[in-house]
Amino acid sequence: MKYFFIFGNNPSLSLAELTSIFPHLVFDVVGKNFCIVQHKDPLDCNKLQQKLGGTIKIGEIFDEVDIRMVSDNESLTETLYQHLPETDDKKLSLGISIYGNSSGGRPIMQKKDILKLGMMLKKTIRSGAKKKSVRFVTSKELTLSSVVVKTNHLLDDNGVELVFLAHQSKMYLGKTLTVQEFTAYSTRDYGRPARDDLSGMLPPKLAQIMINLAGEFDEHSLLLDPFCGSGTILQEAALIGYKNIYGSDRSQKAIQNTIENIAWLQKKLSQFFDAHITVKQRDTTKLTLDHQSCSVDKIVTEPYLGPALRENPSFHVLTGILEELEQLYFSSFKTFHKILKPKGRIVFIFPVFDRNKTITNIDDILAIGFECIEYPNTLLYARDDQKIRRMIQVFRKR
Numbered sequence: 269m270k271y272f273f274i275f276g277n278n279p280s281l282s283l284a285e286l287t288s289i290f291p292h293l294v295f296d297v298v299g300k301n302f303c304i305v306q307h308k309d310p311l312d313c314n315k316l317q318q319k320l321g322g323t324i325k326i327g328e329i330f331d332e333v334d335i336r337m338v339s340d341n342e343s344l345t346e347t348l349y350q351h352l353p354e355t356d357d358k359k360l361s362l363g364i365s366i367y368g369n370s371s372g373g374r375p376i377m378q379k380k381d382i383l384k385l386g387m388m389l390k391k392t393i394r395s396g397a398k399k400k401s402v403r404f405v406t407s408k409e410l411t412l413s414s415v416v417v418k419t420n421h422l423l424d425d426n427g428v429e430l431v432f433l434a435h436q437s438k439m440y441l442g443k444t445l446t447v448q449e450f451t452a453y454s455t456r457d458y459g460r461p462a463r464d465d466l467s468g469m470l471p472p473k474l475a476q477i478m479i480n481l482a483g484e485f486d487e488h489s490l491l492l493d494p495f496c497g498s499g500t501i502l503q504e505a506a507l508i509g510y511k512n513i514y515g516s517d518r519s520q521k522a523i524q525n526t527i528e529n530i531a532w533l534q535k536k537l538s539q540f541f542d543a544h545i546t547v548k549q550r551d552t553t554k555l556t557l558d559h560q561s562c563s564v565d566k567i568v569t570e571p572y573l574g575p576a577l578r579e580n581p582s583f584h585v586l587t588g589i590l591e592e593l594e595q596l597y598f599s600s601f602k603t604f605h606k607i608l609k610p611k612g613r614i615v616f617i618f619p620v621f622d623r624n625k626t627i628t629n630i631d632d633i634l635a636i637g638f639e640c641i642e643y644p645n646t647l648l649y650a651r652d653d654q655k656i657r658r659m660i661q662v663f664r665k666r
Contacts, residue, residue, distance in 0.1 A: 270329035271311060272433055272442050274367060275301045275322060276473070280645040281660065282322030285480045289319070297435045299368045304329060304433065304440060317446040319508055321476030324414050327431055327444040335439045338376055338432075345388045349396065351443065353428050360393060361420055361427035362386065363405040365412045365444075368434035376434050379410060414447035423447065461532050462498055462525035470497065470570045474649055474658070475504040478615045481647075481662050482566040487511050489565035492607075494552045494600065499526030501568050503533050506543035513543050516550040516558070523549045552600040559607040566613055567604055570658070572596060573619040577655040580622040593619070594629045601633045601663075608665045614638070620648070620657040630661070638663040 275282035279301050286303070287293065297304040313326045320326075330351045337343060352360070364382050369375050383406065390402040405412065405420045412422070412429060422429040422444065429444040456472045463469060479501065482491070487509050493501040496515035505513050517523055526547050534541050548558060574589045581589065597618075604614055620626045634640065641662040650657035 269310060270296065270304060270306055272302055272304050272327050272329055272431065272440070273323045274325035276324050278322065278649055280643065281477055281647050281649060284643050284647055285320060285322045285477045288481050288483065299433065299435050302367045302433055313445045317448065321473035324448045325444050326446045327442045329440050329442040331441040332438050333441065335376065335434060335437055338439055341385055341388050344385065345392055347441065348389060348430055349392050352393065353425060355425050357426040358400055359403065359426055360400045361403045361405060361422055362389065363412045363417065363420065363422050363429040365429060366410050366432040366434065369410055382410065414450055417444060417447050456503065460529045462528040464498055464525060470500045472500055472504055475500045476508065478568050478660060479505050479508055481615045481660065482568050482613045485509065490514065490563065491566045491568060492564050493569045494555060494567065495569045495571040496526050496547065497522050497570065499529045502526065502545055503530060506541055506545060511543050513545045515545065515547045516555065518549065518551045520549055523547055553603055555603050555607055561606055562609045564607045564612060565609055567608060568615045570617040571600065573656055580655060586621055586625055590625065590627055594627045597627065598629060598632055601636055605636050605665060610665055612665050614663040616661050616663065618659045618661060620659050626659060637666050639666055
């Protein structure tokens with residue numbers, strides 16, 4: 269079976285996350301913001317969607333055509349018509365999205381082309397054997413967002429989002445099976461009782477991605493976040509299914525926030541939440557007091573990234589910040605090496621400041637006894653309004 273995965277705003281991260289979960293997955297196509305994979309057995313797409321922080325849609329591919337056929341609306345309409353849902357309902361909600369929409373720098377389809385195709389499909393459905401009334405769902409963009417797909421019931425039995433994925437000389441045709449649960453992420457982020465703007469707020473989606481980058485899932489693995497902040501990584505690890513989770517931070521306020529947030533989540537999602545989570549105030553250099561040598565399977569963390577910045581710092585100020593962070597990170601990694609199991613992974617965020625300035629002592633960290641897991645592209649997570657970007661690096665203990 270063939271499936272497509274539509275990536276979010278950081279496609280390199282999304283692809284790295286997917287390959288970490290499925291190291292033996294067969295990739296037919298890797299586009300700019302999507303991929304198409306083969307899997308011999310059916311995937312539980314709903315369960316997978318809840319686990320993936322970097323994928324906004326998952327669907328199945330039902331056909332592929334020469335990209336030149338896109339201009340032949342009659343043939344394309346006939347092909348799409350065969351794959352519309354069969355229901356007793358007399359109404360159908362229909363949407364169309366296109367990804368990879370360029371060939372030699374020129375758009376393959378424009379908004380007017382999608383509207384024309386939608387109207388032709390609508391006419392065929394109303395007059396054909398299916399004989400349904402059709403509501404054609406559109407947006408300002410060439411792709412429908414997860415919000416539009418969900419709120420317009422395109423995933424219901426009497427709805428469908430048809431998806432076009434253009435790559436080189438082919439157009440792949442599919443339909444969406446799941447979309448990212450935007451309301452659940454918003455609740456777990458903005459609905460928590462304890463949030464600290466000054467200490468930095470790790471988005472739940474990024475926390476999920478980082479946990480998945482730590483390697484194949486094993487619910488009995490001991491997962492540690494030694495800079496747990498408000499507990500985002502701990503909560504997302506529990507929801508993914510980890511049973512043995514440990515969080516620590518040198519800040520008493522961070523520990524209080526984490527305990528409050530975890531208690532809130534346990535109460536809100538008690539039917540899904542059976543993890544054992546330990547939280548303790550502890551400096552990273554003292555972690556050996558709580559963890560025996562080679563006892564931790566995975567370390568996933570966003571450390572202290574420096575002071576909150578309202579503007580780009582001067583060279584002198586930035587040099588001081590980087591020197592402080594390099595000392596903190598180096599001493600932390602020395603302790604990590606003692607408690608991490610051989611081949612265990614660390615997923616760690618390094619700050620990237622203005623003019624791509626970041627720490628320079630990664631070679632010193634590697635010399636402690638680690639190796640970097642390489643990816644085709646640097647794993648960056650950033651928004652336009654941020655003064656500090658996040659660079660995600662994955663290490664493995666030698």
